[in-house]
Amino acid sequence: MNVVDSIDVEARRRAASILRDVMLRVLDDVIKGRPPKLVIPKRTLSNTIFDPERGILVLGDDVFERNMLDMGETRRFMQTLLMASIVYQALVENEYPTIRDLYYRGKHTISYRDLKGVLREENTWDEQAESDAAIRDIEVATGLLREHMLILSKEKGKVVGNMRIRSGPDVIDLSKLGHGAYAIESTPDLIEFLDVDAEFVLVVEKDAVFQQLHRIGFWRQYKSILVTGAGQPDRATRRFVRRLNEELGLPVYVLTDSDPYGWNIYSVFKVGSITLSYESERLATPKAKFLGVSMTDIFGDANKKPYLTESERKNFIIKAKERDVKRARELMNYTWFQTPRWKKEINMFLEKKVKLEIEALAGKGLKFLAFQYIPEKIQVRDWID
């Protein structure tokens, strides 16, 4: 028999109760002969609002009703209810399904007869995209996030540093993991921070750069916590970073490639993403700072000497592609990219039409990256907010 820890039990009890209340209201409508419906906030770009006060993306007030008796909605209605029942069952049966599990548990064939009496078949869902959408519908309809419902996703984020945490029944020292790192669990809210001896958090976009900085001992040298989302960060990594910032008061610096894709990853950490704006409130870290690599790091400006020499620049920079330029122009439309520093950064990119990967800086020498570039930039506060 597995050990069921008390934090889990409480999370389950709460999630099951909220989910059940919402669905019992639907059931009550049905029994009383009222058309059953789910009221769901709209997850569209037009209903995604940047809150400048808090510096995060939030969901607007627009809601829509998913009415079972509406021909265009009835299939999604069925899928949402089916998913809710599977999640509920998993909660009360002490399971930890992944979103892939939920996809398979709910995927089966619906048989029905057409009006000529011929038996026909249809799947509850075909693609995981459909079951994932049903999960998101439940999240917004109930206000419960999937982590609250103990739904696991693939662990992608990693962390090392001078701190100890409690995860489930175990205490883990994040400074004693050898060459490895701790995989940030799907339910980061169930992690308890025990003791921390760090001054800042460095989030690096790329896993390879994370490993290099880890092996060279960056976090020991500079008393920091090193995190990577390995590309586009998952929800757990974002929530974990947010908790480090909010609960421990550690400043968060983000290091990405110098291109629109890197800027976007920074943006997701900082303000949230459009598809998941309903959970930005918990996932975004509005105080996160963009440490680099910036265009002025490459080219310098009136007040700043570039980090790269003429010949290094020639060797390391890559020509921007058409879609990079297009993406950069899109980013310029977002409010949070309209500060003077960001305008300067993006305009420089559009002017030079070149980009640079962090590995290129490491190419100049890993020591340069770890012991000169990063500390110096933090030291002189050369970041973009």
Next chain:
Amino acid sequence: MSRSELEKFREMSVAEFFSKYREVAGFSNPARALYQTVRELVENSLDATDGHGIVPEVKIYIERVGGERSWCRVTVEDNGIGVPPTVMSEAFGKVLFSSKYVLRQTRGMYGLGVKASILYGWATTGNPVEVQSSTRGSDYVYVKKLYIDTKRNEPVVVEEAQFRKNVSWHGTRVSLIIECDWQRAKARILEYVRRTAVIAPYSDIILQTPDGEILFFPRTTRKMPKPPRTAKPHPHGVDVETLKQMLRATKAKTLLDFLESEFQSVGEQSALEFLKVVGLKPEMKPRRLLRSENDGLLVTMVEAMKSFKFRAPRSDYLSPLGEELIKIGLKRMFNPEWVDAIKRPPRAYQGHPFIVEVGMAYGGAIQASEEPLLLRYANKIPLLYEEKEDVSYKVVSDVNWKQYDIEMPAPLVVLVHVVSTKIPYKGVGKESISDVPELEAEIRNGVLELARRLKRFISAKEREAEAMRKILVLARYIPEIARSLKTFSRPPESWKPLEPGEEKDVVESLVGLVARSVTLPRSGDSPGRSVEDLVRSVISGVKVS
């Protein structure tokens, strides 16, 4: 008293005109002559049956004879009233000797068609006509072979015989050998028989072709229209010649009596007023008007009759087919999705009463075409030639079908049937009807009324299909939704999985909800299942895993 005695045979005088001017009667070439012969014989057979309350059985045999020559033997047999032996020779052997020259709605107007065929057969093949006939109640079948002496307009009997009947048959069997062109006439003749079967669905019709095919159109009903009855002429509809005949034949002693007894829609009051208008004395002897010095007076009288306000002509002696029979006929031939028919109220033109009936069929087995398939009938005769000349074609091609939600090409059949004591044909070929304003208006009224009904059907059908789609889309998820929702009735503390069928009450509620959310308009006369039944049928025998 036998019905046949009601037939009044009267002798008219005309000579060899028709043998010389064949095309006038529709005998311009061997193909047309064959078509015309079949038509005349079949129409006589139908008049001899349904015109007298007998459910028709008509057998048509067309055979090739005469070796290398393009000859056909055309034989048509019916179960009609038969021709009395005393008038048989005259009936088949004297032009314009006919039972039809009275005011009565019959298929052939002058009854000269068969005789034209006999003249044509004699002229092209030298073969006499062979007639067998037996009247109802007679113990004998009479057989005659004869031809017509055109100079004298007299029948020449070649052979005759009589047999005692050993079966209960009565009717007439006429057999002719004529020059023919079957290949070119084939399509028209088949179409003619098909269309006859549409308009007379109470008939058994058999056609045996020279190709060895046998086409059988069995009757689909025994209901028949009321036979037409003979009527007196209406004053609006007589001409000088007719008036002279009537004056000659009348037994009336005075003009007042003549008007009252020989015409319909004329009472004592209106007769006296009319005579006052034309300045004639009521007690004048009718025959005096026949004196040659009174010719001018007769013309004045006919003109006055046309303009004088007599009561409208009676229509109750007409024999329309009726809406039900038209629908049966169209259904039988086209197996359509929708069919309807309308009988317009009786009207008159120039003193001749008429009734327009319109039928319409849509969808089902009907082939879609750019123009509606138009079936024209006059006094139960199909009209096949000169379609574009016909008033019905004019009316139908004027219709903007789009306005009635019908997108051309469409599977649409329009049937127009005109019955009258005098059909206003365009030519002597009797294949198209003139656009007489009164007639045109009635045809238009009928066609547009049915188009409106069809539009209602189509729109109800579309709404029905939409409702059906909705039922299908909503109902299929009921079991899944019910089971999902029922799961939540279990609190976490006392959790156990649902038993099979435990969600039944939720299914029931959902069935009711879905059923109430759908309004099902009913098109046509499909048996109505309730919406709830339909919802249940979608999920019947379906299990949720």
